[in-house]
Amino acid sequence: MTASWSFALLVLGPLMAAALAFVFPRRGRGVALAAAGITAGAWVGLVREVMAGGVQIQRVGGWSAPLGIDLRADGLAVLMLMVTGLISGAVTLYSGRYFRDAHDLESAHRERYFWPLFLFLWAALNALFLSADIFNLYVTLELLGFAAVALVALAGNREALKSAMRYLFVSLAASLFYLLGVALVYGQCATVDLTLLAAKAQPGPTLWVALALMTGGLLAKAALFPLHFWLPPAHANAPAPVSALLSALVVKGAFYILLRLWFEAFHSLNTPAVAQVFGGLGAAAILWGSANALFQPRLKLLVAYSTVAQLGYLFLLFPLAAARDGGFLAWSGGLIFLAAHACAKTAMFLTAGNILHAAGHDRIKDLGGITHVPPISTFAFGLAGLSLIGLPPSSGFAGKWLLLSASLVQGQWWWVVVMLVGSLLAAAYVMRVLTRAFTRVPDATAPHPIPPVMEWTALAMAVLAVGFGLVARWPAELLRVGVPWP
Amino acid sequence: MDREIAMMSHVFDWILVLLVLALAWRSLNDCDLFRGVIQFIALGLLLAVAWLRLRAPDVALAEAAVGSGLTGALILSALVRMRQRERRGVPASASSDTSRTLQSGTSNRSRVLIGALSLALLTALGWAVFRFSAQSSGLAVESLAKLPESGVTNPVTAVLLNFRAYDTLLEIGVLLLAIVGVWALRRGERPGDDLRERPLLMSLLRLLLPVLVLAAGYLLWIGASAPGGAFQGGALLAGALVLGLLAGLAGRFLRRERLLRTGLTLGVLVFAAAGLLALWRTGGLLQYPAGQGGAWILVIEAAALISIGLTLGLLYLGGRPEEEK
Amino acid sequence: MPDTDHRLYLVAGAALFAIGFYSLVVQTHLLRRIMALNVMGSGVFLVFLTLADRTTGSVADPVPHAMVLTGIVVAVCATGLALALADRVQAATNKVDVDDGPDGSQDATDAKEARRG
Amino acid sequence: MNTLYLAAAVVLLLTMVLGLARVFWQTSRADSLLAAILFGTTGVALVLLLGAGLGLSGAVDMALVFALLAAVLGVAFVLRGWPDGDSKEKREP
Structure with a gap:
């Protein structure tokens, strides 16, 4: 019974909050805090049920699949919900100050619309992670995409509007590719339920094409190289808390669906050759993204390209987790890496927002000269960088370590090389920022002092990005629940 | 024959x-x-x-x-x-010359490339769809078997508002999200002309507006047993709203902002509240109490109709109505 | 309905999708690209509904019908949002396309080539 | 009887082809607008004939919606529809 309420509140809580924040524009922050409380409670209830009783299923409307829609919570879903909750909570605290700080009309407008859009994004993510139905996933993808685009456009300047427009085109076209795949799957298997599909899907031309369409759409949404072109401008030009949400969560929604498709519903079509292709694209993303990050003139662009690179690591999970031997090592490694990246990237974008706030720009080469970045922000950026590079004891290290072990166990040494080169490049671009932008200039002071809550939330996420690694055993255990193979 | x-x-x-x-x-x-x-x-x-x-x-x-x-x-x-x-605007850059758009944009080389890509897509799709068997019942048998329990007799309405009501709930969310996004983006123009100088149009509207609203209600009601429902009715309602906007009849209505916002969110809020109420009563999210499906669906659809009509009509306005305080 | 030529409609759906995709990528005017997305969507709906029509009984499969209804509503929402955004883009840039990205994306180089040629 | 309905539907469809051909080849905007309105009217008849010919449910309601929406579009055209404000439209190649 508790689980049913958890399912309902995790989705409907933020959804109703979004509607209320629209009706009462001045109460946005309070509504969001209430939603955070409700979802946190619901999540705790759910995680207890999952730890005690295994995978939880809710048959919406009392109808079971194939006619009805099933919601499902396994270890993976619960982990994703936790990351979403933590980051959304941090963004709620941060944004309460971020949008309020300049008292002009424009920022009042922005704050008024930020809250409902943000809550829609949150509802869409929770609905996505709980869904076990590929058509329902399409609806959540559209909710997610609309909210993300509208949030990017909220920045309102020329570049933000243009990148939002491009983002919308990519996002809508990708959704249609996905939906066409769903149509073919339904025509062939007469169901859209993930679990039933796992039993019914037999390799054949129709399903190959269907899966290719769905995967193509999702890869564009997940911004895997070479379909990443829309990401850096969109993520770099959005307001800072929005950038954090996009980089930490939104792209991972598409990645999550890819996992569900290739490891569960269509596991019978997952061949080693396909897995190697995914891995290859991931490797290319790591190298291309990191190399580009090195040469970005602006801090937010650098962090955005770093996202392109870090997303590549996630796709190494495909060739590594598909193998029997050490598969679970890679599976848990990749997902811990995902959580680590989400926290670290949130910290980085929030810090970048703080710097932008203090200095009025984020040109890396000029930052050191004119402003003195307060130690908390420096520390937060450094800690997050630690996790991004993958130095012990951070959670980035834990994730990479598991992935490395898996590739060594399986003799796929080429991924080891890629990961090591990627780490070196990450170290280079993090150090570039730390040495050039954060150097202390004796007399410089920040033109605008940074509100403490904005600094402390960034730091908290950075601490989480490191500290999560110390308790990495717990998520690994959680991920065991409902893992797609025995 | x-x-x-x-x-x-x-x-x-x-x-x-x-x-x-x-x-x-x-x-x-x-x-x-x-x-x-x-x-x-x-x-x-x-x-x-x-x-x-x-x-x-x-x-x-x-x-x-x-x-x-x-x-x-x-x-x-x-x-x-x-x-x-x-x-x-400015006698703008070359690209804003719209009469030129056929040649604009992509170079011939990339046109060929993209054309080839699209043809490959078409071939793959054609290959896939030719494999489908000529007959398949899909989920028709299941949905017809459960139709009596759904509370309505139109199978599509049963799927939309009972079997897969959760999809529809999220979709009403998409509608609301779209209007929030549009309002965040821009302010709508002052709608409409004064139609007093166009007596013929005015008398057409006097006839058309009530008929549209009536037809919207008709489609909502008949949706339980025949083709129709909240979306179709909502679209007609939106048509009425668009006409009202064009004719400058809706100006006063647009200034009542709180009312407008409440109307826009009504669908989501009623639908979600119904879902939670059902959960409380029967223990299943959106699981209507046995035998009451028809009534629950009608209430939800009525709320959705208002929101859909308002949303689609206000999308035509293209932005938030007035300057907000 | 058994006498309908389903393959004809299925291939037509695929062709609509391909036409829409081609135009989405090749065209630059924002309105055309928005229409192209709608055409792509119509292709998907055509495939869905043709597949639903394969029943032998007196009615078609209602589940895809419900899905397409959802899709149509999502499509009109997308159109509304995209048009509002396109309007803002035009107001900010005085242009009706988004082609010369400052980030040097592939689109941008193509557009420059076309302008030279 | 049903065959007759269907045949009539085919004929209507062919008139639409003709109207379309007119839009393709060198028309002014006013012409293409008229073609569109013609399409709307033809659509109502087409739907009714098709519904009768194949025994499809919902055709009458659909014709109603077509007719109503055609009126809405017509009004929208008249009040907002002219992209250049004037009717002296030059012929375009």
Whole structure:
């Protein structure tokens, strides 16, 4: 019974909050805090049920699949919900100050619309992670995409509007590719339920094409190289808390669906050759993204390209987790890496927002000269960088370590090389920022002092990005629940 | 006799399909954008005929109202707005010269490349769809078997508001999200002209507006047992709202902002509250109490109708109504 | 309905999708690209509904019908949002396309080539 | 009887082809607008005939929606539909 309420509140809580924040524009922050409380409670209830009783299923409307829609919570879903909750909570605290700080009309407008859009994004993510139905996933993808685009456009300047427009085109076209795949799957298997599909899907031309369409759409949404072109401008030009949400969560929604498709519903079509292709694209993303990050003139662009690179690591999970031997090592490694990246990237974008706030720009080469970045922000950026590079004891290290072990166990040494080169490049671009932008200039002071809550939330996420690694055993255990193979 | 019908419908199918494809191509690649939009509207109309032909009357109704009518009106008014700004604006850069759009943009090389890519896509799709068996019942048997328990007798309404009601709940969320996004983006123009100098139009509206509202209610009510429902009705309601906006009749209504916002969110809030109430009563999210399905669906649909009509109508306005305090 | 030529409609759906995709990528005017997305969507709906029409009974499969209804509503919402955004883009840039990205994306180089040629 | 309905539907479809051809080849905007309105009217008849010919449900309601929406579009055209404000439209190649 508790689980049913958890399912309902995790989705409907933020959804109703979004509607209320629209009706009462001045109460946005309070509504969001209430939603955070409700979802946190619901999540705790759910995680207890999952730890005690295994995978939880809710048959919406009392109808079971194939006619009805099933919601499902396994270890993976619960982990994703936790990351979403933590980051959304941090963004709620941060944004309460971020949008309020300049008292002009424009920022009042922005704050008024930020809250409902943000809550829609949150509802869409929770609905996505709980869904076990590929058509329902399409609806959540559209909710997610609309909210993300509208949030990017909220920045309102020329570049933000243009990148939002491009983002919308990519996002809508990708959704249609996905939906066409769903149509073919339904025509062939007469169901859209993930679990039933796992039993019914037999390799054949129709399903190959269907899966290719769905995967193509999702890869564009997940911004895997070479379909990443829309990401850096969109993520770099959005307001800072929005950038954090996009980089930490939104792209991972598409990645999550890819996992569900290739490891569960269509596991019978997952061949080693396909897995190697995914891995290859991931490797290319790591190298291309990191190399580009090195040469970005602006801090937010650098962090955005770093996202392109870090997303590549996630796709190494495909060739590594598909193998029997050490598969679970890679599976848990990749997902811990995902959580680590989400926290670290949130910290980085929030810090970048703080710097932008203090200095009025984020040109890396000029930052050191004119402003003195307060130690908390420096520390937060450094800690997050630690996790991004993958130095012990951070959670980035834990994730990479598991992935490395898996590739060594399986003799796929080429991924080891890629990961090591990627780490070196990450170290280079993090150090570039730390040495050039954060150097202390004796007399410089920040033109605008940074509100403490904005600094402390960034730091908290950075601490989480490191500290999560110390308790990495717990998520690994959680991920065991409902893992797609025995 | 049957063979004659079969042959005739084959002829019909071929002409329809060719016409649809030709219109699709022309509407997107006509050198005159305005003409392209006109052909786009005609395409929607033909698609609605195709949906009827494929025994999907519910979808055909929605396509006729939303797909062709509203989308067409939306794009047309956006085109007018853009052209007006272009003429007002700076004698702009080369790319804003719209008469040139056929040649603009991508180079010939990449056109060929993308054309080849699209052909490959088409080939793969054709290969896939030719493999489908000619007969398959899909989930028709299951849905018809459970239809008596759903509370309505139109199977599509049963799927939308009972079997897969969760999808529909999220979709009403998408509608609300769209209008929030549009309002965040821009302020709408002061709508409408004064129609007192156009007596003929005014008398047409006097007739048309009530008929539209009546037809919306009719479609909502009949949706339980025949093609129709909240979306189709909502689209007609939106048509009424658009006319009201164009005629400058809705100005006072647009100033009541709290009321407007409440109306827009009504669908989501009632639907979600119904879901939670059902959870409390029966222990299952959106699981209506036995035997009460029809009543629950009607309440939800009525709330959704208002929100859908308002949302689609206000999308036409293209932005938030007035300056907010 | 058994006498309908389903393959004809299925291929037509695929062709609509391909036409829409081609135009979405090749065209630059924002309104055309928005219409192209709608055409792509119509292709998907055509495939869905044709597949639903394969029943032998007197009615078609209602589940895809419900899905397409959802899709149509999502499509009109997308159109509304995209048009509002396109309007803002035009107001900010005085242009009706988004092609010369400052980030040097592939689109941008193509557009420059076309302008030279 | 049903065959007759269908045949009439085919004929209507062919008139649409003709109207479309007119739009393709060198028309002014006013012409293409008229063609669109013609399409709307033809659509109502087409739907009714098709519904009668194949025994499809919902055709009458759909014709109603077509007719109503055609009126809405017509009004929208008249009030907002002219992209260039004037009717002296030059012929375009």
